[in-house]
Amino acid sequence: MIKLDYKNDKPLHEQITQGIKELIICGAMAKDEQLPSVRDLSVSLTVNPNTVQRAYKTLETEGFIYSVRGRGNYVSDIPSADRKTIDTLYDEFSERVRELIFFGEDREKILLVLNKIFDEMEDAK
Amino acid sequence: MIKLDYKNDKPLHEQITQGIKELIICGAMAKDEQLPSVRDLSVSLTVNPNTVQRAYKTLETEGFIYSVRGRGNYVSDIPSADRKTIDTLYDEFSERVRELIFFGEDREKILLVLNKIFDEMEDAK
Amino acid sequence: MIKLDYKNDKPLHEQITQGIKELIICGAMAKDEQLPSVRDLSVSLTVNPNTVQRAYKTLETEGFIYSVRGRGNYVSDIPSADRKTIDTLYDEFSERVRELIFFGEDREKILLVLNKIFDEMEDAK
Amino acid sequence: MIKLDYKNDKPLHEQITQGIKELIICGAMAKDEQLPSVRDLSVSLTVNPNTVQRAYKTLETEGFIYSVRGRGNYVSDIPSADRKTIDTLYDEFSERVRELIFFGEDREKILLVLNKIFDEMEDAK
DNA sequence: GTGGTCTAGACCACG
DNA sequence: GTGGTCTAGACCACC
Numbered sequence: 001m002i003k004l005d006y007k008n009d010k011p012l013h014e015q016i017t018q019g020i021k022e023l024i025i026c027g028a029m030a031k032d033e034q035l036p037s038v039r040d041l042s043v044s045l046t047v048n049p050n051t052v053q054r055a056y057k058t059l060e061t062e063g064f065i066y067s068v069r070g071r072g073n074y075v076s077d078i079p080s081a082d083r084k085t086i087d088t089l090y091d092e093f094s095e096r097v098r099e100l101i102f103f104g105e106d107r108e109k110i111l112l113v114l115n116k117i118f119d120e121m122e123d124a125k
Numbered sequence: 126m127i128k129l130d131y132k133n134d135k136p137l138h139e140q141i142t143q144g145i146k147e148l149i150i151c152g153a154m155a156k157d158e159q160l161p162s163v164r165d166l167s168v169s170l171t172v173n174p175n176t177v178q179r180a181y182k183t184l185e186t187e188g189f190i191y192s193v194r195g196r197g198n199y200v201s202d203i204p205s206a207d208r209k210t211i212d213t214l215y216d217e218f219s220e221r222v223r224e225l226i227f228f229g230e231d232r233e234k235i236l237l238v239l240n241k242i243f244d245e246m247e248d249a250k
Numbered sequence: 251m252i253k254l255d256y257k258n259d260k261p262l263h264e265q266i267t268q269g270i271k272e273l274i275i276c277g278a279m280a281k282d283e284q285l286p287s288v289r290d291l292s293v294s295l296t297v298n299p300n301t302v303q304r305a306y307k308t309l310e311t312e313g314f315i316y317s318v319r320g321r322g323n324y325v326s327d328i329p330s331a332d333r334k335t336i337d338t339l340y341d342e343f344s345e346r347v348r349e350l351i352f353f354g355e356d357r358e359k360i361l362l363v364l365n366k367i368f369d370e371m372e373d374a375k
Numbered sequence: 376m377i378k379l380d381y382k383n384d385k386p387l388h389e390q391i392t393q394g395i396k397e398l399i400i401c402g403a404m405a406k407d408e409q410l411p412s413v414r415d416l417s418v419s420l421t422v423n424p425n426t427v428q429r430a431y432k433t434l435e436t437e438g439f440i441y442s443v444r445g446r447g448n449y450v451s452d453i454p455s456a457d458r459k460t461i462d463t464l465y466d467e468f469s470e471r472v473r474e475l476i477f478f479g480e481d482r483e484k485i486l487l488v489l490n491k492i493f494d495e496m497e498d499a500k
Numbered sequence: 501g502t503g504g505t506c507t508a509g510a511c512c513a514c515g
Numbered sequence: 516g517t518g519g520t521c522t523a524g525a526c527c528a529c530c
Contacts, residue, residue, distance in 0.1 A: 009513090011520060022220075025227045037502065048522050053504075061436065066257040070502050070529035081228040082457060089228070090238060093221040097242050100214050102150045107243055110218075114239065117219055121226050132441040134519095136514065173515060259504095261529060275477040298530060336478060343471040343485075344492055345397075350464050351496050352400045353456040363465060364489065367472050368482055384528090386505060412517065423507050428519075445514035445517050505527075512520075 001028075004045060012047060016055035024064055024075055027124035031077040035065060038073075126153075129170060137172055141180035149189055149200055152249035156202040160190060163198075251278075254295060262297055266305035274314055274325055281327040285315060288323075376403075379420060387422060391430035399439055399450055402499035406452040410440060413448075 002019035004012060023029045035041075038056060042049040056073050059065045063081070067073045100110060127144035129137060148154045160166075163181060167174040181198055184190045187210075192198050225235060252269035254262060273279045285291075288306060292299040306323055309315045317323050350360060377394035379387060398404045410416075413431060417424040431448050434440045438456070442448050475485060 013520080022223075025223050038504090039502080050523090051521065054520095056503085067259065067503065068256050068530095069259065069261060069504080071256075072502065079227055079229075086225070086228060086230065089221055089225050093218070093225065093235075094238065094242055096214055096218040096221065097239060098147075098150050098246065100211070100218065101243070101246050103211060103214070105211070110239070113215060113219065114222060114235070117222050118226070118232055121223065131443050131446075134442065134444065136444060138514085176515070263529090272473075275473050301530070336475070336480065339471055339475050339478070340488060343468070343475065344488065346464055346468040346471065347489060347492050348397075348400050348496065350461070350468065351493070352454055353461060353464075354454075355461065357493055360468075360489070363469065364472060364485070367469055368476070371473065371476050388505080413519090414517080425508090426506065429505095431518085442518070443514095444519080447517065502529080503527105504529100505525100507525080508523090510520100510522080512518105514517080514519100 002045065004047070013051050013054040013058070016041075016045070016047075016052060017058045020055065020059060021062075021064055027121075029075050031075055033075045035073040035075070127170065129172070138176045138179040138183070141166075141170070141172075141177060142183045145180065145184060146189055154200050156200055158200045160198040160200070252295065254297070263301045263304040263308070266291075266295070266297075266302060267308045270305065270309060271312075271314055279325050281325055283325045285323040285325070377420065379422070388426050388429040388433070391416075391420070391422075391427060392433045395430065395434060396439055402496075404450050406450055408450045410448040410450070 001023065002016060004015055006012075008015065020029075020035070029035070035056070036044070038049050038052045041047075042052045045052070056065065056067065060067050060073075063079070064076055065073050066076050097110065126148065127141060129140055131137075133140065145154075145160070154160075160181070161169070163174055163177045167177045170177070181190065181192070185192055185198075189201055190198050191201055222235065251273065252266060254265055256262075258265065270279075270285070279285075285306070286294070288299055288302045292302045295302070306315065306317070310317055310323075314326055315323050316326055347360065376398065377391060379390055381387075383390065395404075395410070404410070410431070411419070413424050413427045417427045420427070431440065431442065435442050435448075438454070439451055440448050441451050472485065
């Protein structure tokens with residue numbers, strides 16, 4: 001499910017973190033669903049277990065998953081983010097919008113993309 | 126004009142690149158306007174000249190500025206981006222939107238922010 | 251009476267140990283009162299009997315309960331702690347106070363919380 | 376300055392994290408003061424660099440220090456904690472107080488210790 | 501079997 | 516020289 005790009009300068013553990021984050025956000029993984037074990041995922045991604053472990057740790061501190069010793073890792077049921085995280089997201093969002101406009105993308109097209117995402121997220125619920 | 130944050134984990138050359146990019150996008154720097162020399166900017170930012178040089182190089186390959194041997198660096202007059210750049214921007218844009226929705230931000234609020242940006246960009250023209 | 255949090259990184263046996271410890275300290279369980287059997291408690295908590303057994307063992311070595319072969323486990327009647335335990339408690343107490351002050355909590359607020367605890371403990375007697 | 380206890384079941388990286396945290400809180404390390412490099416500290420503690428690295432990472436995410444690539448790690452100047460952290464501290468604080476009272480420590484003695492800490496923290500400022 | 505910790509040693513990006 | 520990433524392999528605690 002997750003594709004790693006070794007050419008990308010972004011660290012592997014971040015790519016894994018982001019990949020799982022997307023799966024959770026898009027609703028592909030349900031609340032309290034169990035994630036693959038650290039070992040299994042490391043094998044299927046041909047990556048060192050420590051790298052996966054680190055990704056899971058990050059996801060845990062960010063509140064996306066929770067970890068049970070000797071059991072496994074599970075999708076968190078209460079998505080919560082602090083003010084700072086939300087603000088950062090809005091900043092990054094605004095940055096992308098400004099660049100898109102700068103490169104000539106028009107209002108209608110951007111709104112179209114935005115509405116499409118809203119509809120997808122609605123359906124996922 | 127550009128503020129460097131040493132505490133930020135983002136490399137200095139990237140912060141400089143982004144800072145100049147924003148100035149150009151927001152219209153603070155006009156087409157064909159000359160940028161400060163590598164040496165001057167490195168002094169005013171108190172960073173190594175190599176760091177500024179690297180930022181300028183990145184901006185040139187990304188098409189934001191052009192360089193004239195022995196003269197200096199100037200703001201590009203034709204803002205053009207290839208399909209790949211635009212697609213990447215849309216992907217990153219979509220990613221942020223999905224996360225905002227996931228964390229409970231509602232449609233109206235996001236649209237409000239979006240429209241605010243459109244208006245600002247209109248005024249800058 | 252005891253709530254287990256699987257999402258907590260603290261081991262289950264420690265959570266059980268602490269839960270019972272609190273019941274004893276708060277006076278909810280009287281001296282020489284009998285604790286539920288290992289088997290019963292393991293059923294009502296839906297955990298492995300070994301886990302409860304381990305918690306009881308810890309409580310016994312720490313002096314909170316005593317065990318009678320073939321009869322059951324009972325709340326200790328003489329709450330006594332060696333110098334080392336008391337010192338450790340004071341150290342941990344001080345540590346928390348320093349952190350609270352460091353993060354800006356003021357004298358009055360901390361004293362308020364402290365006095366509230368004193369009053370609660372007085373009432374429980 | 377930091378003492379590691381290999382017999383303690385607490386992980387080394389946590390012991391290091393806590394040790395540095397105490398130095399910062401007690402005022403032994405001033406704001407923006409540079410911490411020893413990852414390598415240096417790992418040598419002086421006879422520990423693997425990764426272990427120190429992890430401690431520093433934790434301190435950074437908790438807001439106690441900030442890291443500058445290619446430069447070093449520095450004590451953060453703005454101590455800030457979210458509501459959750461503060462609440463947890465109060466809970467742990469209360470827990471210790473209750474146990475102290477349970478083991479027969481009287482009100483006056485605890486207040487004495489508390490006031491002593493306040494005075495020390497005042498002086499450190 | 502699961503997550504978590506630690507070591508040893510290599511390599512890269514940054515300034 | 517500094518922080519950061521990654522691998523390989525070992526060991527422990529938990530359930």
